[in-house]
Amino acid sequence: MARNIVISIDAMGGDAGPAAVIGGMVKSANKNEEIRYIVHGNEAELRPLIEKQRTLDGIVEIRHCDDVISMTEKPSRAMRSGKGSSMWGTLQTVENGDATVAVSCGNTGALMAISMLRLRRAPGVDRPAIAVLWPSRGPAGHNIVLDVGADIRAEARDLVQYAIMGTEYARLGLDLALPRVGLLNVGTEEHKGRAALHEAAELLESHAANPDVGMEFVGFVEGSDIGTGNVDVVVTDGFTGNVALKTAEATATLIRGFLREAMEHTIFSRIGALFALTSLRRLQKRVDPRRINGGVFLGLNGAVVKSHGSADATGVSAAIKLAFRLAQNGFSQKVADRVANAAKPEAHPK
Amino acid sequence: MARNIVISIDAMGGDAGPAAVIGGMVKSANKNEEIRYIVHGNEAELRPLIEKQRTLDGIVEIRHCDDVISMTEKPSRAMRSGKGSSMWGTLQTVENGDATVAVSCGNTGALMAISMLRLRRAPGVDRPAIAVLWPSRGPAGHNIVLDVGADIRAEARDLVQYAIMGTEYARLGLDLALPRVGLLNVGTEEHKGRAALHEAAELLESHAANPDVGMEFVGFVEGSDIGTGNVDVVVTDGFTGNVALKTAEATATLIRGFLREAMEHTIFSRIGALFALTSLRRLQKRVDPRRINGGVFLGLNGAVVKSHGSADATGVSAAIKLAFRLAQNGFSQKVADRVANAAKPEAHPK
Secondary structure, three states, rough: OOOOOEEEOOOOOOOOOOHHHHHHHHHHHHHHHEEEEEEEEEEHHHHHHHHHOOOOOOOOEEEEEEEEOOOOHHHHHHHHOOOHHHHHHHHHHOOEEEEEEEEEEHHHHHHHHHHHHHEEEOOOOOOOEEEEEEOOOOOOOOEEEEOOOOOOOOOOHHHHHHHHHHHHHHHHOOOOOOOOOEEOOOOOOOOOOHHHHHHHHHHHHHHHHHHHOOOOEEEEHHHHHHOOOOEEEEEEHHHHHHHHHHHHHHHHHHHHHHHHHHHHHHHHHHHHHHHHHHHHHHHHHHHHHHHOEEEEOOOOOOOOEOOOOOOOOHHHHHHHHHHHHHOOOOHHHHHHHHHHHHHHHHHHHO | OEEEEEEEOOOOOOHHHHHHHEEEEEEHHHHOEEEEEEEEEEEHHHEEEEEEEHOOOEEEEEOOOOOEEOOOOOOHHHHHOOOHHHHHHHHHHHHHHOOOEEEEEOHHHHHHHHHHHOOOOOOOOOEEEEEEEEEEEOOOOOOEOOOOOOOOOHHHHHHHHHHHHHHHHHHEEEHOOEEEEEEOOOOOOOOOOHHHHHHHHHHHHHHHHOOOHOOEEEEEEEEHHOOOOOOEEEEEEEHHHHHHHHHHHHHHHHHHHHHHHHHHOOHHHHHHHOHHHHHHHHHHHHHHHHHHEEEEEOOOOOEEEOOOOOOHHHHHHHHHHHHHHHHHHHHHHHHHHHHHHHHOOOHHHO
């Protein structure tokens, strides 16, 4: 099989350094025979790491750059002076068509800013969004939640576009034919919440009435619905979504810690933990954020996957797997088409 | 010991009905010899339930009312036509001084609306807030998070008042001498987030500089800081706080479900679970929302504890315990004093 899906990778972002990124590339290349890489970073640092890995033989091109954008860099500064950086190079390679999709563990704000500069917004999109997969009891095992932090504001029109883009992501990423979309609010009653939410709900109601759109609008949902089977795509502004995501991660970490302490508390529970080891590992795998690693930037002329800043090789590999799937499906073009169609008057027959 | 702390209880709100409320009253009265109750609801329904309980002999006064405010009633309607309801009576009893604190499992929006009508806002408070205790790794075992849903909007001035009120709650409720306060944002860098947050941060910086205020301001915190030892009081608007709270509850439920499934998956894990039973129960207790049940309304002339709508006897008892503690400490007066002092120019010597 030809290795014909090219992924552009920023090897220098992230807290764990280039070794974790290369490790993730190896894991993915072992499992997937269609992947090739163009990797961006300091060649002197990257070449020895890559040459050690036989799996990567002949499937990696290194593009050297001198600079790295730090995790604390302001997005505005990254846009002005990020030109010689690994992140910049990673996105430029998608812009000029050498690769189909970009992956970076770097600074989210800077990555979004440079993505908007290099790839530009898809026609008709005002605010791109970051979407994440969220463990769930739903049919697909995950919900999609967006925006989790591209923009702290969102007008009604933006929320509608998030719904359209998130629906397409659910269709391609979760194999759902008719994704169910909910607007995140503080209650499911019609009178609750902010004005922009009410306006968005009305727009989505009429948008989803067209069967060609392939979306079921379920109305308002609450924080308690995320991760349940009640909804597939949860739409919110980037401020609320970011807080919800980080709060859920913190809650999972807290409970994991409590569980570990509980299991180590007595000799009986230690024996119990030994017996239950495999099952506890299965649990760990199910709620492990590394395995569902990867926020996707929606609404750009090109696909970008943001891996967690602290991702290790397993996390990077999960992000690469997601990037591959999106590239294979022509994802960003399909999302752009959906948004463009929604803007046409004939898309609203009623 | 005299039973001299009187708690006014709405027996008719809540999904579990009066039996759960009476059950909670029994549990609390068994443990606490200073409590008396004035209970509001349908006398014909309540009297037999109460007379069955020897613990409640002579310490309960029933005040009959015909109506109940439903869980789906709009707050505006509850204010207009809620006069004959158990919720109304519960708050009126605090208003006229017969009881020190009110407890209800009913409709949150209606409870806040009627509380504002009967008890009125404390001098200088624009927006009352709902504060919850959140399991945490911090020194007190809990964080305080507010507002979790009294008002979907919050200006800078409101956020500052939430900080002041939450600090007082942490001092009295968690025994912290110098509570650490953080503003919930999407990043800890100074340039991130909404304008109101920046303004509030500046105001809190100068407010906390006065040692008499007894507050340490730690700046911006993120969703990932809630439940950690990094902060004691997390301040946010009621929209974001409500979503964060419900998302965390849903995450805890999801993980508990996954854990149960993992432990039942094989014969080995079932044996393991038997060995670890006591420890798993300890974990359950630690993350059980029923045991930390009770949102506190801050910024009113009187104390109100909102118990979870689905609270059982254990949950109601936890809410009563919290109400008792607040009543015993003269809580609402102390909060009002702090807010009033903050408004005086001499409270800001710098």
